[in-house]
Amino acid sequence: MKEFSEQRLSGRAALVTGSGSGIGRAISLRYAREGANIIVNDINLEGANETAKMIKELGRKAMVIKADVSKSAEVEAMVEKAYKDWGRIDILVNNAGISGIPYLIIEEPEPEWDRVMNTNLKGTWLCSKFVALRMLKQEKKFGPLRGKIINTASIAGKTAFSHIGAYSASKFGVIGLTQVFAKELAPDITVNAICPGFHVTGIYLNSEEVIRESMKQFKSPEILVGRIGKAEDVAPLATFLASNDSDYMTGQAINIDGGVEFH
Ligand SMILES: NC(=O)c1ccc[n+]([C@@H]2O[C@H](COP(=O)([O-])OP(=O)(O)OC[C@H]3O[C@@H](n4cnc5c(N)ncnc54)[C@H](O)[C@@H]3O)[C@@H](O)[C@H]2O)c1
Numbered sequence: 141m142k143e144f145s146e147q148r149l150s151g152r153a154a155l156v157t158g159s160g161s162g163i164g165r166a167i168s169l170r171y172a173r174e175g176a177n178i179i180v181n182d183i184n185l186e187g188a189n190e191t192a193k194m195i196k197e198l199g200r201k202a203m204v205i206k207a208d209v210s211k212s213a214e215v216e217a218m219v220e221k222a223y224k225d226w227g228r229i230d231i232l233v234n235n236a237g238i239s240g241i242p243y244l245i246i247e248e249p250e251p252e253w254d255r256v257m258n259t260n261l262k263g264t265w266l267c268s269k270f271v272a273l274r275m276l277k278q279e280k281k282f283g284p285l286r287g288k289i290i291n292t293a294s295i296a297g298k299t300a301f302s303h304i305g306a307y308s309a310s311k312f313g314v315i316g317l318t319q320v321f322a323k324e325l326a327p328d329i330t331v332n333a334i335c336p337g338f339h340v341t342g343i344y345l346n347s348e349e350v351i352r353e354s355m356k357q358f359k360s361p362e363i364l365v366g367r368i369g370k371a372e373d374v375a376p377l378a379t380f381l382a383s384n385d386s387d388y389m390t391g392q393a394i395n396i397d398g399g400v401e402f403h
Contacts, residue, residue: 147175148383152282153226155179155219157209157267158236160187162341163292163371167233169194170375171382176231177201179222183208183236209236209263219270228278228287231382232271234264234314235292238307239343242357245305253306260310261317264291268321268331276328283384289325290381291318291333293393295401298335301358311335315393322391330390332381337397339369364399373398 154171158164160182168178172195180195182188185206192202205221207214222229240256243249268289275287296304297311315333322331338360344350348368363369377396380386395401 147173148379148385149231150175152176152230152382153179153222153228154231154233154382155181155222155229155267155271156233156235157181157263159191159233160184161191162343163336163339163374164233164235165191165194166371166375167235167378169198170372170379171231172198172200172202174379174383175200176382177226178203179218179226179229180204181207181209181218181236209234209267210258212266215263215266216270219267219274223274228281229271229275230282231288231290232267232275233290233292233378233382234267236263237292237343239304240307242303243305244303248306256306257310257313260307261313264314264317268317272321272325272329276325283387284327285330285387286328288382288386289321289329289331290378291315291331293318293333293335295335295337295395295397296358297333297393298395298401298403301360303357318393319391326390330381330386332386332389332391333393334374334377334381335393335395335397335401336374337369337395337400338363339371339373341371361400363397367398369396369398 154176159168159180180188188204195202205218207218293314294311296308297315301308318333
């Protein structure tokens, strides 16, 4: 019987935004182990360089591009450079995101609302748009599709989280955008979203204690599997959505949260 030991992303070029830390880094390293080369994007150059070093230690290529995903000109230049140097992007992971400062929604200052929306929602739109414009024209190299887009939403995009209303609304938006792009890019590109739950990353100051306090503030249900998540818990789902195993799936938003959100 055949062993499932092949690298599922062999030879693919993946752009992972916000991959200088946390979930983006974990996805990048998992993709590299599965045979992909990675374009490491972040506004934090130090973190991005560290991720790139780890990818190279795994024997893959890494290209670092500093760009703010909320800025159209920077995103366009990033995509231009990626295509100029590597010729194609097979996988785009829209991962860059911020939680914003906690406020009750009626007290949310307008600049903070804009900052969260621009990073999480507009950033996802801009990166998807500029990559898709090129992806739609590239040859089908790895099966029936021209490429795959994976958006990082959140379980806060399925059921509201209290006190981070702008974040929650932005992630509902990311799920909506996932469906819009899935419809408009079919049948050439699949677009799916990942909805993580509570994972120890920079967003929670790398602290389980901050997560426990936040869960109370957000009025979140318990984690059924009985532990707080790691960044690495998200990477297998992101790998499945980037691989040919998910070719018959598009427009979906999948929870990976230890059993907090059921829908
Ligand atoms: N950690 C969790 O529990 C959790 C849960 C649900 C969803 N998410 C989502 O996962 C994604 C990754 O977050 P994380 O938890 O790994 O946090 P993180 O803070 O460790 O990583 C986010 C990365 O995005 C980068 N970034 C921020 N704004 C950017 C911009 N404008 N342009 C480019 N890069 C930018 C940051 O510098 C950072 O390296 C986010 O979209 C977040 O909303 C996280």
